[in-house]
Amino acid sequence: MRALVTGAAAGLGRALGEAVLESGGSLVALDRDEAGLAALGYGVNVLAADLADTAALDGLGDDLAGRGPYDLVVMNAGINATGPFEAVPIAKQGAVIAINLTAPMALTAALLRRDAISPGGALVFVSSLSRFLSYPGAASYVASKHGIAVFAKSLRRPLAKQRIRVLTVLPGALDTGHAERHAPPGPGRKRRMAPDAAAKAILAAASRRSGEFVPGAGPRALAALARLAPGVATAVMRRVIFKKLNAAD
Amino acid sequence: MTAPNRDKFSQKRVIVTGASSGIGLALVRQLDTQGADLMAIGRRAASELPPDFPQIGYQSLDVSAGDTGPQLVELIAARGWDGLDLIIHIAGIGHCRPVADEDAASIAGTVATNCLAPITITHALAPHLARASGAVVFVGSAAHKGASGFPVYAATKGALAGFARALRSEWRGRIGVQILHPGPTQTAMHDRAGHDPGRLRALFLSADDAAAAMLRQIAAGRSPQKTGHGAVLRMRAVRMLAGGR
Ligand SMILES: NC(=O)c1ccc[n+]([C@@H]2O[C@H](COP(=O)([O-])OP(=O)(O)OC[C@H]3O[C@@H](n4cnc5c(N)ncnc54)[C@H](OP(=O)(O)O)[C@@H]3O)[C@@H](O)[C@H]2O)c1
Numbered sequence: 001m002r003a004l005v006t007g008a009a010a011g012l013g014r015a016l017g018e019a020v021l022e023s024g025g026s027l028v029a030l031d032r033d034e035a036g037l038a039a040l041g042y043g044v045n046v047l048a049a050d051l052a053d054t055a056a057l058d059g060l061g062d063d064l065a066g067r068g069p070y071d072l073v074v075m076n077a078g079i080n081a082t083g084p085f086e087a088v089p090i091a092k093q094g095a096v097i098a099i100n101l102t103a104p105m106a107l108t109a110a111l112l113r114r115d116a117i118s119p120g121g122a123l124v125f126v127s128s129l130s131r132f133l134s135y136p137g138a139a140s141y142v143a144s145k146h147g148i149a150v151f152a153k154s155l156r157r158p159l160a161k162q163r164i165r166v167l168t169v170l171p172g173a174l175d176t177g178h179a180e181r182h183a184p185p186g187p188g189r190k191r192r193m194a195p196d197a198a199a200k201a202i203l204a205a206a207s208r209r210s211g212e213f214v215p216g217a218g219p220r221a222l223a224a225l226a227r228l229a230p231g232v233a234t235a236v237m238r239r240v241i242f243k244k245l246n247a248a249d
Numbered sequence: 250m251t252a253p254n255r256d257k258f259s260q261k262r263v264i265v266t267g268a269s270s271g272i273g274l275a276l277v278r279q280l281d282t283q284g285a286d287l288m289a290i291g292r293r294a295a296s297e298l299p300p301d302f303p304q305i306g307y308q309s310l311d312v313s314a315g316d317t318g319p320q321l322v323e324l325i326a327a328r329g330w331d332g333l334d335l336i337i338h339i340a341g342i343g344h345c346r347p348v349a350d351e352d353a354a355s356i357a358g359t360v361a362t363n364c365l366a367p368i369t370i371t372h373a374l375a376p377h378l379a380r381a382s383g384a385v386v387f388v389g390s391a392a393h394k395g396a397s398g399f400p401v402y403a404a405t406k407g408a409l410a411g412f413a414r415a416l417r418s419e420w421r422g423r424i425g426v427q428i429l430h431p432g433p434t435q436t437a438m439h440d441r442a443g444h445d446p447g448r449l450r451a452l453f454l455s456a457d458d459a460a461a462a463m464l465r466q467i468a469a470g471r472s473p474q475k476t477g478h479g480a481v482l483r484m485r486a487v488r489m490l491a492g493g494r
Contacts, residue, residue, distance in 0.1 A: 054353055054357045055353070055354075057353035057357075058352055058353045058354075061353075084419060085372065085375070085415075085416055085419055085420075086372060086375040086376075090318070090368075090369050090372045090373070093368060093369075093372070094315075094365060094369070097360060097364060097365055097368070097408070098357075101360060101364070101404065101408060102353075102356055102357050102360050105348070105351070105356050105360075105400075105401055105404060106351075106352070106353035106356045106357070108348060109348050109349055109350075109351045109352065109353075109356065110352075110353075112348060112349040113349045113350075130411075131411065134411070134414045134415050134418065135415055136415045136416075136418040136419045137415075137419065138415065139368075139412050139415040139416045139419065140368060140412065142411045142412065142414070142415045143364065143368065143408040143409065143411045143412035143415075144408060145411065146407050146408055146410060146411025146412075147364065147404040147405060147407050147408025147411065148404065149407065150393065150394065150395050150403050150404045150406070150407025150408070151400050151401065151403065151404035151407075153394070153395035153403075154395045154396055154397050154399070154400035154403045154404065155348060155397070155400055156395075156397075157397045158347060158348075158397050158400075230414075234414060234415075234417075234418045235418070237418070238418045238419075238421075242418070242419060
């Protein structure tokens with residue numbers, strides 16, 4: 001199995017890459033963090049690039065297509081910018097949309113144009129549980145994660161005709177640097193899922209099915225509740241995250 | 250007595266983007282009749298507007314360029330407005346084509362127009378909206394839940410829906426946030442998108458009906474709202490019961 005993982009130098013992306021290698025697959029790893037890529041070790045095909053550079057995305061997609069074809073593509077790279085909407089500089093919010101939404105759509109277009117995803121393979125987008133819970137205090141982030149999930153849903157039927165599965169992953173809080181940087185201070189750490197456990201669950205789901213997948217029983221229950229009562233979910237997120245972010249500023 | 254929301258918009262300072270065509274054009278016509286103080290934004294030059302365009306301030310701005318927020322702040326100051334009661338983000342584009350036929354520039358252009366523009370403009374105008382305890386209205390689409398014919402367009406409208414839900418919570422009690430999801434409407438958009446709805450076109454709402462239903466929904470302030478035939482029929486029923494036409 002040959003896999004492409006974006007944002008592979010740290011966090012969930014790194015765990016996904018390691019899980020691919022452990023299962024005997026070969027890995028193409030993209031990240032903007034060159035040192036992080038170098039640390040992935042011998043045998044990994046690495047590409048350092050900044051997904052915020054929209055003008056370079058076509059070329060980047062062609063480059064990646066040339067390193068394929070892939071049985072698994074995981075659009076995982078993502079950033080966040082938290083705080084009250086009007087207080088977060090708009091350039092940062094633009095970068096969130098560019099990296100989390102524009103880039104995976106453009107890379108997908110380039111890979112499909114060049115038939116770089118093999119029939120029987122899987123295209124995976126990492127969205128976020130905030131698609132269901134909402135996320136006051138990260139409005140542009142939730143926009144990007146909602147948008148990419150809708151993009152994935154729109155591709156499901158057309159790509160099924162090419163025998164490519166499309167899976168959207170909606171992780172809850174993971175125990176990665178992302179949470180360290182953006183979660184409000186507090187004792188939330190032990191409730192976060194370990195990235196390698198999430199990565200294994202994601203690879204297993206991607207090998208079988210299309211659709212939306214929430215790793216972990218706890219987050220899955222939250223997603224179900226939030227879909228039944230979205231208003232309550234938003235109100236709770238406002239209380240446990242937005243108010244604390246405000247207080248921490 | 251006509252529409253019960255008549256007084257709702259009278260004298261109100263309202264910005265409408267995408268006012269040069271389709272639903273936005275119908276909206277500014279109706280808001281003008283209802284006495285709103287309007288600033289209309291479109292991409293085309295003023296000389297390209299339909300001859301019966303209402304006598305309201307029109308500015309040609311490309312909202313996808315990214316600097317529309319500061320430009321609007323200047324225009325607001327030039328109008329002498331110290332606050333903003335309402336902004337309706339209608340400017341939008343889409344392409345009906347498989348994703349493999351898109352390239353980075355076309356994808357980035359759709360994201361910039363449909364998603365980044367309303368976000369950055371709202372960011373720049375937040376102080377004006379707060380001063381007036383105003384409201385911001387985003388325009389999604391029935392496609393916001395996914396549409397295999399328009400994957401990029403659907404993604405930008407889904408992104409707006411996620412954005413609006415979070416911002417509505419953040420701004421609760423200060424600034425109103427609403428998203429409306431118009432159903433298929435007879436405008437230039439379908440031809441521009443390269444989409445031929447075929448016989449389904451007969452089922453489309455007229456731009457006037459869609460705009461009238463949207464104004465009712467804006468007056469009511471609930472979110473999210475679908476604008477389809479149900480909304481138009483409800484609006485007509487209420488008008489009849491209220492003794493209007
Ligand atoms: N028609 C439908 O069936 C339907 C259904 C659901 C949602 N919607 C949404 O409703 C909104 C209005 O669509 P419509 O059907 O009325 O389409 P339309 O007739 O094509 O009007 C689109 C408007 O957006 C403006 N615009 C586009 N790009 C712009 C830019 N970069 N800068 C400034 N203005 C720009 C256009 O200006 P110019 O004409 O001057 O270029 C025009 O005024 C869109 O957001 C669309 O997604 C439409």
